[in-house]
Amino acid sequence: MCPITRDGLEGYLAGKPDPRLQQHLAQCRECRETATQFLAVAEMVRSLRPAELLEPAPGFYGRVMDRIESQRSSSIWSVFLEPLFAKRLVYASVILTLFLGIMLFTSPKDEAVHLSSTPEHILVEEQPPVSLVNVDQDRNTVFVQLTTYQE
Ligand SMILES: [Zn+2]
Numbered sequence: 663m664c665p666i667t668r669d670g671l672e673g674y675l676a677g678k679p680d681p682r683l684q685q686h687l688a689q690c691r692e693c694r695e696t697a698t699q700f701l702a703v704a705e706m707v708r709s710l711r712p713a714e715l716l717e718p719a720p721g722f723y724g725r726v727m728d729r730i731e732s733q734r735s736s737s738i739w740s741v742f743l744e745p746l747f748a749k750r751l752v753y754a755s756v757i758l759t760l761f762l763g764i765m766l767f768t769s770p771k772d773e774a775v776h777l778s779s780t781p782e783h784i785l786v787e788e789q790p791p792v793s794l795v796n797v798d799q800d801r802n803t804v805f806v807q808l809t810t811y812q813e
Pocket of ligand 1: 664
């Protein structure tokens, strides 16, 4: 295909041929045959196009929107009734409960309680260590003694 035909073929098929291309087609047999074949294909494609644009049946959009709305409104609550989702929710809850239980019973605080509940520890801890309450009581006692001190 000659360059002039390649450049002007689109206009030729659209029905607006370049005069220079028409002149070339009159002289060049190869380009004339190619252009004729392209024209035949373009005509066939054009014949496939429907005569008028297809319109959906009346009320089609309304029915589609109704369907979308009904599915949307039911899906919010029905998601909990879906067997697969409910099963997964139950599994996740059980695993979370087990995990929290393990965390609760293996906390360091609990270990300390268990250790101090052995007989040796109870015997050792019979003398209570000095606590903040005792310190406060001692302070109050000293304060009372100081304020009521009389020579
Ligand atoms: Zn040519």
